[in-house]
Amino acid sequence: MFDHIAFPTPYQTLVLPGTVQLTIKRLDQIHPYISGNKFFKLKYNLLAARQQGLTQVLTFGGAFSNHIAATAYAAQHFGLQSIGMIRGEELASQALNPTLQTAQDLGMHLHFVSRAEYRLRHEAAYLHQLQQRYPQALIIPEGGSNALALQGTQEILTEDDRENYDVICCAVGTGGTIAGLIESSSDRQHVLGFSALKGDFLKQDIQQWTNKQNWSLTDAYSCGGYAKTSPALLHFMQQFEQQYRIPLEQVYTAKMMMGLFDLIQRQHFPEHTRILAIHTGGLQGKLKTY
Secondary structure, eight states, rough: OGGGOOOOOOEEEESSSSEEEEEEGGGGGGOOSOOTHHHHHHHHHHHHHHHHOOHHHHHEETTOOOOHHHHHHHHHHTOOOOEEEEOGGGGGSSSSOHHHHHHHTTEEEEEOOOOHHTTTOOHHHHHHHHHHTTEEEEOOGGGGGGGHHHHHTTSSHHHHHHHSEEEEEEEEESSSSHHHHHHHSSSTEEEEEESSSSSHHHHHHHHOOOOOOOEEEEEEEETTTTTTHHHHHHHHHHHHHHHHOOOOOTTTTTHHHHHHHHHTTTTOOOOEEEEEEEEEEOGGGSSOOO
16 A cells, blocks of 8 residues: 555754754655645545545645645656646646646646635535535545544654654645644654744644644744745745755755754753654745845
């Protein structure tokens, strides 16, 4: 099934001043296409589609969605047709960017919809209409976060991870990954999420998936919103990659690492804290220049 296409997950410990230990769990290297958290989010969704005898998967995303690209590959691997509902009807008349071109090359049928229609993606009536239109499709939410995704993201942490680290960090988009980490973390651990979006609404979304209280979320490093950047972020990203030879992307992982480095520098964590940062991949959306 899914397990046999994964590569071993490497860990990389960074040499930092002070006593705080920072290790990165390189989920970006577990698979060349279904990498990072998307591997875990899609795993049980794709298995469910196969078990139900379905022939299609349908999902939602923007023009630079890591989830769209990963779903296209995963569906092709499992012999399923993929359908992507892409935000922005104007994109239909434009050249495809690398993310959407990759998805199309992998067999995904791209449907560009207006922003008004895209806002209906969580509405039961709209989802019912889509299900009627595509009766052979398993509909997966934007970003892949649902109960099946949570079942997968709970597998990110190993028993050693629960024993050897005090703080677990990850970037947050739709909440499915951090919710799985919270659920599988030990009670003595703290899970810290770095939101890629501005606003408190993600806290409510996460609370729908877990009753545990050993977590917190910050949007202080979101650079003003989803996919927005700043000169400081791009400078940090360039310096980090040159020093540690670990690729980042500007939407999620660079914001997490910039925030984490800032907190460490400001002595936010007690001495000798052992931090595990989850590299959630998404490198197909990486800026090529700074």
